[in-house]
Each structure stands twice: as structure tokens, then as C-alpha cells.
Amino acid sequence: MTESDLPVVQLTPGRWGDPAHPVDLPAAAVDALKHLGVRRPAAGPVDPVDRPGLTAEQLSFLAGVVGAEHVTTDLDSRWAHTRGYSTPDLLRHRAGDTSDMPDAVVYPGSHDEVLAVLAACSDHNLAVVPSSGGTSVVGGLAASRRFVTVDLRRLDQLVEVDEVSRTATLQAGVRGPAAESLLADRGYTLGHFPQSYEGASIGGYAAARSSGQSSAGYGRFDQMVVGLTLATPRGTVELGRAPMSAAGPDLRQLVLGSEGAFGIITSVVVRIRPRPTERHFEGWRFENFEAGLTAIRRLAQDGPLPTVLRLSDEAETAVNLADPDVLGGGTGGVLAIVGFDGPYTQATADVLTAAGGQNVGEGPGETWRVGRYRAPYLRDPLLDEGALVETLETAAFWSKVPALKAAVTGALVSSLTDQGTPPLVLCHVSHVYDTGASLYFTVISAQTHDPIGQWRTAKAAASQAIAAAGGTISHHHGVGTDHREAYAEEIGPLAVEALRAVKQVLDPSHVLNPGILLT
Amino acid sequence: MTESDLPVVQLTPGRWGDPAHPVDLPAAAVDALKHLGVRRPAAGPVDPVDRPGLTAEQLSFLAGVVGAEHVTTDLDSRWAHTRGYSTPDLLRHRAGDTSDMPDAVVYPGSHDEVLAVLAACSDHNLAVVPSSGGTSVVGGLAASRRFVTVDLRRLDQLVEVDEVSRTATLQAGVRGPAAESLLADRGYTLGHFPQSYEGASIGGYAAARSSGQSSAGYGRFDQMVVGLTLATPRGTVELGRAPMSAAGPDLRQLVLGSEGAFGIITSVVVRIRPRPTERHFEGWRFENFEAGLTAIRRLAQDGPLPTVLRLSDEAETAVNLADPDVLGGGTGGVLAIVGFDGPYTQATADVLTAAGGQNVGEGPGETWRVGRYRAPYLRDPLLDEGALVETLETAAFWSKVPALKAAVTGALVSSLTDQGTPPLVLCHVSHVYDTGASLYFTVISAQTHDPIGQWRTAKAAASQAIAAAGGTISHHHGVGTDHREAYAEEIGPLAVEALRAVKQVLDPSHVLNPGILLT
Structure with a gap:
């Protein structure tokens, strides 16, 4: 089973992943949540209440461009295109919140039809939100005024x-x-x-x-x-x-x-x-995160790099490994996943060994490979149980990575503890470069009565910590609406003005993704 | 002798390279020029005639920013900052043409002084041309209105x-x-x-x-x-x-x-x-350019790449090799230079051998290494002899490289032959990527009575051929003024407008490099 054999998943609105293959929380995990004070919420999800969409006149010009059969305004279609898959998005979805719902969904069939849709929407001053997979986790689909979604699924060649x-x-x-x-x-x-x-x-x-x-x-x-x-x-x-x-x-x-x-x-x-004809995934144990970081930095700077290189910190290693014996029977330590598309590279293993790593075999590697797209599936059952669970990520130059990790972890722990919900914070490095690396954080705590506000506060603290420690506000999730202010601070007012000037040239009516990336 | 041992060369205005180590044309080369109809010009270079620079008032505000000792207006200093080192630049220099000469040269000593110079010049609507090494070969220092040069040599830390x-x-x-x-x-x-x-x-x-x-x-x-x-x-x-x-x-x-x-x-x-502790350079022979291209593409796509990888075509190979025995005693064929910073990589050699390459040893490699910065030194003595000699370069995706090479060569040959000066056109690949490569052309012919116009015509033909064959107008020389129109066509009017909008934000008085990159 390789990536090309996996099916395209038609995502269910408001719940990540393939509905035919949900992930159940292990009983041990449910027990563990109790230690964080997580309580199952009394109320379940609420159905969305429709609100008026476009008028017939507004629809006719869209139908004229792409054909009436490629414009939908029914609630199901619009609800399925509402927001993305951040935890606040999922919580709003559960609350039946239709405030960010598009007024219609348009399915152009070619580049020229996209051009024509954009020109027509500009003429009608109708905002447009493009959507391909719809998987944003940073509010990238939530425009700041009423809009139609341009779904590109027919451009599938x-x-x-x-x-x-x-x-x-x-x-x-x-x-x-x-x-x-x-x-x-x-x-x-x-x-x-x-x-x-x-x-x-x-x-x-x-x-x-x-x-x-x-x-x-x-x-x-x-x-x-x-x-x-x-x-x-x-x-x-x-x-x-x-x-x-x-x-x-x-x-x-x-x-x-x-x-x-x-x-x-x-x-x-x-x-x-x-296409590679063979693949190998294996686990490596290091005494601690710092030792692992030095080892993967060595590979990133002097090679030879494998195809996949990830390093979990102590907390993530402990949570992810049901069986601590995986790490050579020791207690503690951290797990790295090393994957090769193509032949196994002994020289990579030699560098890891020289850096104090211990090869713990293919077991953890295969476990990671098989589950590599499944982790986000856990979030929905965790939310069902009443946990607050979300991720965030950043990147920096190597010399700043340890302090950045400490600062973000500290900010999340402080903020959530102050709110009465002390969290578990897990971290891993998943992307390395010769001059730096990314850090990916997973946060789990009990929900307060206002979990969206609760996360907003924690996220703001983490974002400030990222900026103060010299990291970027996103390594691979993007800006969307969630990171817009932090992004503006990161690049500075002159660069923001330059971007706005580019937008003014290309989108003079300001119909494209209003409020996303830029105000 | 490695790159860090080489001295910084204080370039002489209008003549490339270290004046203490000029390159003399071999007698054989002088003879060869006769076959192209090259005749030594009767007249030598003309001294520049000064023209009025800035007024005292204009100078006082610059002196106020950087100190009077860091503003120069004498002819020598301004003439030394006039244009770069394209062949038309050198020809204009020989003609004593001061039309592109700055009115003054300013030497700020810090980022803040650069800021202050720019702000002050904006206030006075005085155009500014930044210069670091001054080595542009695309008219990158020739602003379209009167200007001062901001020489950054004091920012040397x-x-x-x-x-x-x-x-x-x-x-x-x-x-x-x-x-x-x-x-x-x-x-x-x-x-x-x-x-x-x-x-x-x-x-x-x-x-x-x-x-x-x-x-x-x-x-x-x-x-x-x-x-x-x-x-x-x-x-x-x-x-x-x-x-x-x-x-x-x-x-x-x-x-x-x-x-x-x-x-x-x-x-x-x-x-x-x-720093590498060892280096190796060697020559490889291929039957023809096409075979060599396939071999270096294999390295670029599947590795392992060496540090230096260059491939001359048949014409360049013949001209550059004084001794044809270098290529294993054969006649014809093409030469590739393969260099390693660090240990010699046998796997690289194996790929070249499998692709039909023949290792011709360190001799040609070392010859190239020792002379790697000397080729441009030849241009001035060639101009002295009355030859027109210039280079141009482009890049494209691999599938387009052969047709691009043929098209550019054809355009240069046609244009110059039509002008009565049939040229010699040499070509090499000097930069490779997994999806494509660069092409670098050297052109030599006799001069007409108007060598600048002669080259302008030939260059226009080559630029049109590049665009028609799907190449970029420059892989590493830049846009300057020489490529401005071709660049605008390459990126299209909307992208040009977007760049102008960025400039308008950052340089609202339009004092920065007017006419360079953009009109």
C-alpha cells in the first residue's frame, strides 16, 4: 500500500477524515483525559440553520458563466463549504454557526471559466473564496464579508x-x-x-x-x-x-x-x-530531545538526508508509544522516525549512531507509516469527549529552536493553566533544512465553558512567544485569518503595504478572499 | 590556492580584471581572428570629457548625511562608476562617452546612512544608483536620468x-x-x-x-x-x-x-x-553535445551531483583546447568539467561512464580551475584587436534546451552574417537543475563601423529566439536596462504592473534605479 493507492476522501463537513474509517479513542486515552479534568459535554452538535443566500438575479450571472448545473445554493452544499478544519472551525460547526457560510458554490470547469467567474464577480462586487480541498486549519476559507465559494474540483486533470x-x-x-x-x-x-x-x-x-x-x-x-x-x-x-x-x-x-x-x-x-521501488521506515531512540535535535541537524547539514525525518519530544514520545518497550526497554528517551523512499542508506544510519542514536527497528517506523494520516482523525472523538485539542507550528534557525520550543510550550502551559485547564503539550520536528527546522505542537486540555475563546487566548500567547523567540508564525499551515495580525507584524508595515499594492493591481474590486492573508 | 586566497580586484574603469595580471592574446588567436575578417582599429580609446556635476547646494545635503569626505565629484571617481562591463559598456567607455556618468559618488558607512541617503535623495528628487562591485553586464548601472551612485564598499563587514x-x-x-x-x-x-x-x-x-x-x-x-x-x-x-x-x-x-x-x-x-579540505577537478569527453547533455541531465536528476558541472559544445571545446590530444587523442567530441569540493565521488564518475563519458583526467580540470576567472580578461585584448566579442545566457526546461541552443545560435549567426560579419558562436551549459539547465553563449566576429549597433541587432535577434523557444531572458546576468523589454514580455503586463505597484510603495518618488528592471 503506497500513497498512490489511497482513495481520495470526500471530507464530511465539520469532521476530519474518511467517514468510512473513523478512529475510536482507546479506552486508556479516555481514562487519561480524566487526569486533565476533561468532562463529556452534555449537549451534542446543533444543526445549522439556513439563512438567505443569493438572489435569483445574482445567480443568473454565475449560471451564465459556468452553466446552471454548476452553481449550487442548497444548505448541504453551502454547509459543506463552510470553513476548514481547525479546532475552532470544528467547534463552530458543532454549534451550527452559519456566519461564515458561502451564499453559493460555483464549480468552473476550466481556467477560462475561472477567469470569467472572477471577472463577473468583480463586476457584481461579489466576494469569492477559492476552495480546492477545503482543508485549511488557519481560517483560510472564512472571508470577512458575504461570498461565493469557487470550488475547483472539476479542474482535475x-x-x-x-x-x-x-x-x-x-x-x-x-x-x-x-x-x-x-x-x-x-x-x-x-x-x-x-x-x-x-x-x-x-x-x-x-x-x-x-x-x-x-x-x-x-x-x-x-x-x-x-x-x-x-x-x-x-x-x-x-x-x-x-x-x-x-x-x-x-x-x-x-x-x-x-x-x-x-x-x-x-x-x-x-x-x-x-516512483521508488522500495521503502523503509524505522525508529531511532535518543536519550533526550536535545540529543535527537543535534543528530537530525547533523543529517540536515552534512547529509545524507533520508526521505522522512521526524523527532518527537519526550512528552509526544510517551503519549504516542503505547508500549514503552519500543524504545529498547528503556524508560524515557525520545523517538525519531527515519524513512527512505528507495534503498536503505547505511550512511544515514551511521550518522545517527555516531550522534548517540539507537536503532529500534522497523516496528515504530511501520507503525508511523501506517498511521501517518490518522492522527487528525483523533481530534473529533477527543472533542466528543470534551477535550480541547489543537495543533500549531512554527520554524526558526537551528540556534533558536530550543528556546523557541521552550517559549511556546511555556506560553501554552501558562495560558491554559491560568484558565483553569492545565494542558498536555507535545512537540515534534517534522521538517529540517540546513539552516533550521520546524516545530509542531499538539495541545490537549479540558474545555472551559467557552472553548473557542479559551483557545484564542492560548493561541495568542503562543503566537506572541513565537514572535519573541524569532520564529515564523507558520511553517506550513499558512496565514488565513488566524495568523493575519502576527503575519503583518512578522513582515512589517512596508511589506504589508507592498502586498496590498499587488492585490490592488490584480484584484482592484477586492473580491478575492477578503480578510484572508491581508486586511 | 583556493578562492579565499584570491585578492579583491579593484577593477579599472572600462577594462575587466586585475590590471596587474592582464591576459595577452596568444599569437594563434590573433591569426584566427583574421579568418573572421577582424581588423585592428585605427583609433584607440578616447578620454572622457567632464560635464558639470551636482551643484554645491545639492552636494551639501549629501555631505550632511555621510560626511563631506564620503562624497566625491571628481571626474576619475565618477568615470570609474560609469556603467558596467558589457561589451557595449566597454565600447562606450573607449569612446569617452560620459552620457551615463553619475553626478557624484556617495559612500555611506552603515544601513542607517543608506536609509538617510535614500530619504534625502527622495526629498531632493535625485535619482540613486546603488553599486557594490559595479560588475553588471546588462546595463544595470545606467539609469535613465541623472543620478548619484551609492557605492556600498564601506559596508564591508x-x-x-x-x-x-x-x-x-x-x-x-x-x-x-x-x-x-x-x-x-x-x-x-x-x-x-x-x-x-x-x-x-x-x-x-x-x-x-x-x-x-x-x-x-x-x-x-x-x-x-x-x-x-x-x-x-x-x-x-x-x-x-x-x-x-x-x-x-x-x-x-x-x-x-x-x-x-x-x-x-x-x-x-x-x-x-x-570549508572543503580537498578538491578535485577533471575533464570528461563525450562524443557530442547531445550525449554530454544526456549525461549531465542524468546527474542533475538522479545524482550524485558534483560541485562543478559544465559542458562545452563542439565549437567551444575546439576553441578552448589548445591541444586536441586532451580529449584522448580523438578529433572532435566535447569536454565536460567535473569538480568536487571534498572527496572525489566515484558514483558520479560511474554515472558519466555509463552515459558514454570518457575520463580524460585532471589536466583539463586543473586548466579550467586555474583559469576559471580569466576568460573575461580576454575580451579587452580581443576588442583591442578589433573583434566584437560578447556573451549572453538563458535557461529552460531540459526538453527545450536542444532547440533553444539551436535557435539562439541560428539567430546570432544569421544576424551577424547578414551584417557582413559571420561570427563564431560557442556554447556551454554551466548550471543544472533537476528540471532544466542554463545555456551560455560566446560570440566573436569582426566589428562593423558601428559595433554597438551591430551587437544591439544581434542581441535582439537572440532575445527573440530565446522567447520563441521558451527560454528565460537571463539565467544569472539579470535584467538591467538591456533585458527590460524582453523581461516585460516574459512575465506579462499584469506582473509588470504588480512590480510597479511594489516600487510605488517602497520608492514613491521613483529615485531608485530609474529605468533599470522596469520603465
Whole structure:
């Protein structure tokens, strides 16, 4: 079973993952929640109450562009396109909150239809939120005024494979598993496997600068993109005549990460690689997080890097391992996962051994591989039990990583403890570079009476800690609405003004994703 | 002798390279020129005639910012800052043409002084051209209205080395050899060795997206930069909290390549690597360019890449090798140069052998290594002899490279033959990526009575051929004024408008590099 065999999952609104394969909480986990004071809520989810959508007149111009059969206004369709999958999103969904619901969903079938939809919406001053997989966890689908969703699922083609250049042209609406399957038929892989893989799409990867679990071997999505086509209300922008160029700024990198605020990416040209014929995943134990960090930094700086390289801290190692004997019978220590697409690289293992690592075999590696997309499935049953559970992530240069981890952990613990709900905070490194690494935090606590406000407070404390410790507000989730203020502080007022000026050129009516990325 | 031992060269105006070590044309080369119809010109270079510079009043505000001793208006100083080192630049220099001469040269000593100079020049509506090494070959120093040059040579510090993150903070005015020497003292290398290495500076590398001869091993300069500080007339922009981020577009890549039109890069944070303790350079022979291209593509796509990887075509191989026996006694064939910083990698050699390559030993490798910065020295004595000699470069995806090479060669041959001066056109690949490669052309012919117009015509034909064949107008020389129109066509009118909008925000008085990159 490889990534190309996985089915595309049609996500259920308000609940992550494949509804046919839910994850049940282990009884031990339910018991453990009691130690955090978690209590099962009395009330269950509330059904959404519809509110008036677009008028018939407004709909007619959309139907005129894409055909009446490709415009939907029923509650189910609009509710399914409401928000993404952050914990606040899920909580609002459970509360039946329709405040961020689109007025209609439009399904264009081509780049030209996207262009025409954008031009028409500009003329009618109707806001537009593009959606590919709809898997945002940073409020990337919640515009600040009424809007229609442009769902790109009909742009689902592998347009071209250039075997000499090892590039593929993929439309924005191709979902992760579909892309792998289409490429596998030709003997290739993209190698992009974010945790949202089952639901997310090519366009979203590009718009939000996604990074996948195999980034050590295949790079981030923004490193894979060598060309792109952007539909804007004013026309098309096409970029990328060569892998790299000195012809001005690299404008591909201005579009990647623009999160739909500058236009809708309708297709990308991406680097592809031959499908690996073998794979190996194994676990490595280190005495503590610091030792593990030194070891993976050595690989990141001097190589040879494996394809997957992840390091859990002590807390995450303890929680994730049902059986502590996995770590060689010792108590404590931390677990790293090391994966190879292709032959096993002994030189990588040698570096880890020299850095004090102990190979604990394929067991933990295979456990991680099999469950690599399942962790987010746990959040919904945890919320069912009354727990507050959410993740956040950042990145920094290596010298700042230890203090950054301590600062964010401290901020989360302080904030939630102050609110009467002391949390468990878990952390891992999942993306490494020669000059730095990412940190990914998972937080679990009891809910207060206002879990959305509770998390807002904790997240604000974490965000301030990230900025003070010199980290970036997001390594791979993006900005959306949740990180907008922190992002503005990170790049500074002149850079924000420059981005607004770019938006003004491409989207003069300000219909594209209002309130997302930029105010 | 390694790169860190090379001296910084104080370039002579209008003549490339270290005046203490000129290169004489071999007698055989002089004879060969006769076959192209090259005739030694009757007249020699003409001295420049001064023209009025700034008024005393205008100077006083600059002196007030940086001190009177850091403002110069004498002819020698201004003439030394006139234009760069393209062949048209050298020809204009020989003609004593002072039309592009700055009115003054200002030498700020800090980021804050650069800020103050920019603010003051904005207030006085005085155009500013930043200059680090002054080595542009695309008209990057020739503003479209009267200007002062801001020479950054006093910003010459290695500010910080972060050994854990393997980054260094370097000021913009540090010259290539100085950067290597400063880093070598700490045991590190930047690994950036463009052909302009002896004269070019960190700020110019960044502003023009430079790529060095060791790019296969160390990457391009824009891939080395993880942080930067930009001084603009409206204040400072600081970017780069992590190696990579999903917090919006990568704005570092918007500043890199902006060629002084958005602001002056005053320092960068760059990735560094441990100094190699050994180096190996060798030559490889392939039957023809096509076979060599397939071989180096294999290394670029499946590895392992060496540090230096270059492939000359048949014409360049024949011209560069005084002794055809270098290629194993055969006649014909093409030469590749393969260099390793660090241990020799047999696996690389195995790939080349499997692709039909023949190892012709260290001789050609060492010859290339020793002369790696000397080729541009030949241009001046060739011009002295009356030859027209110039280079241009492009890049494209691998599948387009052969047709691109044919199209550009054809355009140059046609254009110059039509002008009565049939040329010799040489080509090599010097930068490879998994999805494509660069092509670098050298053109030699006799001069017509108007060599600047002659080259303009040939270059226009080559640029049209590049665009038609799907290449980028520059892989590592930049846009400047020479490529401005081709660049605008390459990115399209909406992208140009977006860049103008960014400039309008950062440089509302339009004093920064008017006419460079953008009209």
C-alpha cells in the first residue's frame, strides 16, 4: 500500500477524515483525559440553520458563466463549504454557526471559466473564496464579508508529463491521492504527503505553501513548483520558463503563499521523480530531545538526508508509544522516525549512531507509516469527549529552536493553566533544512465553558512567544485569518503595504478572499 | 590556492580584471581572428570629457548625511562608476562617452546612512544608483536620468557567524574574495564563485540573483540567502525568520532580483558550509553535445551531483583546447568539467561512464580551475584587436534546451552574417537543475563601423529566439536596462504592473534605479 493507492476522501463537513474509517479513542486515552479534568459535554452538535443566500438575479450571472448545473445554493452544499478544519472551525460547526457560510458554490470547469467567474464577480462586487480541498486549519476559507465559494474540483486533470524535464502539469483541483495515482500510472511520484493528503488538493498546496511529511527527501511544495498559471479578475498571469532565472524577482514565490488573495492558481508545473521501488521506515531512540535535535541537524547539514525525518519530544514520545518497550526497554528517551523512499542508506544510519542514536527497528517506523494520516482523525472523538485539542507550528534557525520550543510550550502551559485547564503539550520536528527546522505542537486540555475563546487566548500567547523567540508564525499551515495580525507584524508595515499594492493591481474590486492573508 | 586566497580586484574603469595580471592574446588567436575578417582599429580609446556635476547646494545635503569626505565629484571617481562591463559598456567607455556618468559618488558607512541617503535623495528628487562591485553586464548601472551612485564598499563587514545554524550575516559591500577570506578564518565557505568573483560583491549577488560556477554543489546565490535587510526611501524591510515559511509569499524572493529598483540591500544572512579540505577537478569527453547533455541531465536528476558541472559544445571545446590530444587523442567530441569540493565521488564518475563519458583526467580540470576567472580578461585584448566579442545566457526546461541552443545560435549567426560579419558562436551549459539547465553563449566576429549597433541587432535577434523557444531572458546576468523589454514580455503586463505597484510603495518618488528592471 503506497500513497498512490489511497482513495481520495470526500471530507464530511465539520469532521476530519474518511467517514468510512473513523478512529475510536482507546479506552486508556479516555481514562487519561480524566487526569486533565476533561468532562463529556452534555449537549451534542446543533444543526445549522439556513439563512438567505443569493438572489435569483445574482445567480443568473454565475449560471451564465459556468452553466446552471454548476452553481449550487442548497444548505448541504453551502454547509459543506463552510470553513476548514481547525479546532475552532470544528467547534463552530458543532454549534451550527452559519456566519461564515458561502451564499453559493460555483464549480468552473476550466481556467477560462475561472477567469470569467472572477471577472463577473468583480463586476457584481461579489466576494469569492477559492476552495480546492477545503482543508485549511488557519481560517483560510472564512472571508470577512458575504461570498461565493469557487470550488475547483472539476479542474482535475494531469495535463502533461514531460519525461525529459521530469515535470508534470497538474490542475488545481487534483486531490493528493489522485495526483499520485495519475503520476504512478506513468511511473512517477510527486512525493508530497502532508497530513491533509487524503483531502487536500494541488491548488491548496500551492496557495498555502504546503510542506509534506517526506519533505526531507522531496522538498516542500513551493520548492517543487517550477511554473504556474494564475487567474485574476484582470486576466491571466503565467510564470516559469526555467527552473531558475535571474530575470527579476522570482514571482512564482510571490504567488505561492498568496492564499487566493491575488488570484486563483488554476494549474502548476511541478517537478516529479521516478516512483521508488522500495521503502523503509524505522525508529531511532535518543536519550533526550536535545540529543535527537543535534543528530537530525547533523543529517540536515552534512547529509545524507533520508526521505522522512521526524523527532518527537519526550512528552509526544510517551503519549504516542503505547508500549514503552519500543524504545529498547528503556524508560524515557525520545523517538525519531527515519524513512527512505528507495534503498536503505547505511550512511544515514551511521550518522545517527555516531550522534548517540539507537536503532529500534522497523516496528515504530511501520507503525508511523501506517498511521501517518490518522492522527487528525483523533481530534473529533477527543472533542466528543470534551477535550480541547489543537495543533500549531512554527520554524526558526537551528540556534533558536530550543528556546523557541521552550517559549511556546511555556506560553501554552501558562495560558491554559491560568484558565483553569492545565494542558498536555507535545512537540515534534517534522521538517529540517540546513539552516533550521520546524516545530509542531499538539495541545490537549479540558474545555472551559467557552472553548473557542479559551483557545484564542492560548493561541495568542503562543503566537506572541513565537514572535519573541524569532520564529515564523507558520511553517506550513499558512496565514488565513488566524495568523493575519502576527503575519503583518512578522513582515512589517512596508511589506504589508507592498502586498496590498499587488492585490490592488490584480484584484482592484477586492473580491478575492477578503480578510484572508491581508486586511 | 583556493578562492579565499584570491585578492579583491579593484577593477579599472572600462577594462575587466586585475590590471596587474592582464591576459595577452596568444599569437594563434590573433591569426584566427583574421579568418573572421577582424581588423585592428585605427583609433584607440578616447578620454572622457567632464560635464558639470551636482551643484554645491545639492552636494551639501549629501555631505550632511555621510560626511563631506564620503562624497566625491571628481571626474576619475565618477568615470570609474560609469556603467558596467558589457561589451557595449566597454565600447562606450573607449569612446569617452560620459552620457551615463553619475553626478557624484556617495559612500555611506552603515544601513542607517543608506536609509538617510535614500530619504534625502527622495526629498531632493535625485535619482540613486546603488553599486557594490559595479560588475553588471546588462546595463544595470545606467539609469535613465541623472543620478548619484551609492557605492556600498564601506559596508564591508562579516557581522555574525551562527555556527549552529550555519549562517553568516554579510554586509552588501563585501567583495567575493573578502567574503571567502573572512569565512575561511572561521572554517567556512559560502561557495559562491561567479566569473565576476574577483570584483563583484554580496549586495550585487543578491540584487541580481547571481549564480556561481559551483552552483551544482552550493546552489545559486538566491538559494543561499535566508534573510535580508533592505533600505528603502520609506524605511527598512527585514525578512527571514526561518529557512522556509508558509507565512505568505516568500518576500525574500521578491527582493532578490529587484536590482535596486525597490531599495538597497544592505546585508544578507546566508547559508555557509564547512570549508572543503580537498578538491578535485577533471575533464570528461563525450562524443557530442547531445550525449554530454544526456549525461549531465542524468546527474542533475538522479545524482550524485558534483560541485562543478559544465559542458562545452563542439565549437567551444575546439576553441578552448589548445591541444586536441586532451580529449584522448580523438578529433572532435566535447569536454565536460567535473569538480568536487571534498572527496572525489566515484558514483558520479560511474554515472558519466555509463552515459558514454570518457575520463580524460585532471589536466583539463586543473586548466579550467586555474583559469576559471580569466576568460573575461580576454575580451579587452580581443576588442583591442578589433573583434566584437560578447556573451549572453538563458535557461529552460531540459526538453527545450536542444532547440533553444539551436535557435539562439541560428539567430546570432544569421544576424551577424547578414551584417557582413559571420561570427563564431560557442556554447556551454554551466548550471543544472533537476528540471532544466542554463545555456551560455560566446560570440566573436569582426566589428562593423558601428559595433554597438551591430551587437544591439544581434542581441535582439537572440532575445527573440530565446522567447520563441521558451527560454528565460537571463539565467544569472539579470535584467538591467538591456533585458527590460524582453523581461516585460516574459512575465506579462499584469506582473509588470504588480512590480510597479511594489516600487510605488517602497520608492514613491521613483529615485531608485530609474529605468533599470522596469520603465
